[in-house]
Amino acid sequence: MNKNFSFVILTFNEEIHLPRLLESIKNLxxxxxxxxxxxxxxxxxxxxAYGAEVLQNPFENHPKQWDHALKNFQxxxxxxxxxxxxxxVTPELFRMLANFNxxxxxxxxxxxxxxKNFFQGKWIRFGTFYPFYLLKMFRTGVGFSDLNENMDHRFIVPGKTEIWKKGWLLEENLKENDIAFWKSKHERYSDLVAREELERMQKLRVQRVTPNLLGSPDEKRAWLKRxxxxxxxxxxPYLYFSYRMFFKLGIFEGATGIKFHYLQGFWFRQLVDKKIKILQKQADKI
Incomplete structure (x- = not known):
C-alpha cells in the first residue's frame, strides 16, 4: 500500500465517471x-469493487462535503x-505521483x-481555462476546505506550495453533454452563488485566502473575485464574457468552445446577477 498519499473522492450518481478515475489511479x-x-x-x-472505503453524507454544498470527508475519514x-x-489522472501526473517522495x-x-477542462469532448484551452492550477494535494491534517465559499470549493494550506505545471488532471463531465442537464445543474449552482454574494455584501462572509494578483493561483483568483x-x-457578465472571448482568445476556441464560454461566462453569470437582485429586494422588505 502506498505510504505517501491517499485519495479522497466525492460522488453522486457517478457510475459513468468513477470507473475511469479509479482505473487511472489504481496502480498507484x-x-x-x-x-x-x-x-x-x-x-x-x-x-x-475497487477497494475504496465508502461513507455517505447528505449534500449541502461542495465545501461542506469536503470538510465532512476530511474530518470523518481516518x-x-x-x-x-x-x-x-x-x-x-493522466499518465504524466501518474508518473509524478508514482515517483513522489x-x-x-x-x-x-x-x-x-x-x-485540462473538457466540454462535450472539446478541450477548453482559451478564455482563462488553461493553464488552470488547482490545489489538490496537501498535507493530511494541514489542508482544509474553505467553508467561506458556498459553491466553488478550494483547499487551503498554510505555508509553502508548489505547482506541477505538467502534471495534468483531466476534467470532463460526460453528463454535461446534455445541455438540459448542464442548465439544470447551473440553475442550482446559481442559487448558491447568489446567496453567497448577498451574504458577502452583508459582511457575513469573508475571504480566507488573501487576495494577491502576484501570489499563488488561489491568491490570484481571490484578487479577481474581489x-x-x-x-x-x-x-x-457582458464585461466578463468579452474579456474571455477577446482578451483571453476564447473566440479561437471553435463552435463548441464558444458555446461553453457563452453558457459558463455569460448565461450563468447573468442568471446569478438576476437572482442577487431578487434576494436584495426580498431583504429590503424585511
Missing amino acids: NAKTYILDSGSTDKTLEIGT IATPWTIGLDADQI NDEYRDINGIYFNR LWWKLPLGFR
Whole structure:
C-alpha cells in the first residue's frame, strides 16, 4: 500500500465517471476514500469493487462535503489528494505521483495540479481555462476546505506550495453533454452563488485566502473575485464574457468552445446577477 498519499473522492450518481478515475489511479496502490451523497445508481458498487472505503453524507454544498470527508475519514498517510469523480489522472501526473517522495517535500504543504477542462469532448484551452492550477494535494491534517465559499470549493494550506505545471488532471463531465442537464445543474449552482454574494455584501462572509494578483493561483483568483464583486450587477457578465472571448482568445476556441464560454461566462453569470437582485429586494422588505 502506498505510504505517501491517499485519495479522497466525492460522488453522486457517478457510475459513468468513477470507473475511469479509479482505473487511472489504481496502480498507484493508494488507499482510496469515497464520500457519497446518496447515489441511486451503481456508484457505491463500483467504489467497493475497487477497494475504496465508502461513507455517505447528505449534500449541502461542495465545501461542506469536503470538510465532512476530511474530518470523518481516518487518513493515515502524510498527504491527501482530493479529486472529483469526473476527473482523470493522466499518465504524466501518474508518473509524478508514482515517483513522489515525501522526504523531498519537507518544506511544502500543498501541491497544485494543472487541470485540462473538457466540454462535450472539446478541450477548453482559451478564455482563462488553461493553464488552470488547482490545489489538490496537501498535507493530511494541514489542508482544509474553505467553508467561506458556498459553491466553488478550494483547499487551503498554510505555508509553502508548489505547482506541477505538467502534471495534468483531466476534467470532463460526460453528463454535461446534455445541455438540459448542464442548465439544470447551473440553475442550482446559481442559487448558491447568489446567496453567497448577498451574504458577502452583508459582511457575513469573508475571504480566507488573501487576495494577491502576484501570489499563488488561489491568491490570484481571490484578487479577481474581489474585483468581480465590486463590478455593477447586470453589466459585469457582458464585461466578463468579452474579456474571455477577446482578451483571453476564447473566440479561437471553435463552435463548441464558444458555446461553453457563452453558457459558463455569460448565461450563468447573468442568471446569478438576476437572482442577487431578487434576494436584495426580498431583504429590503424585511
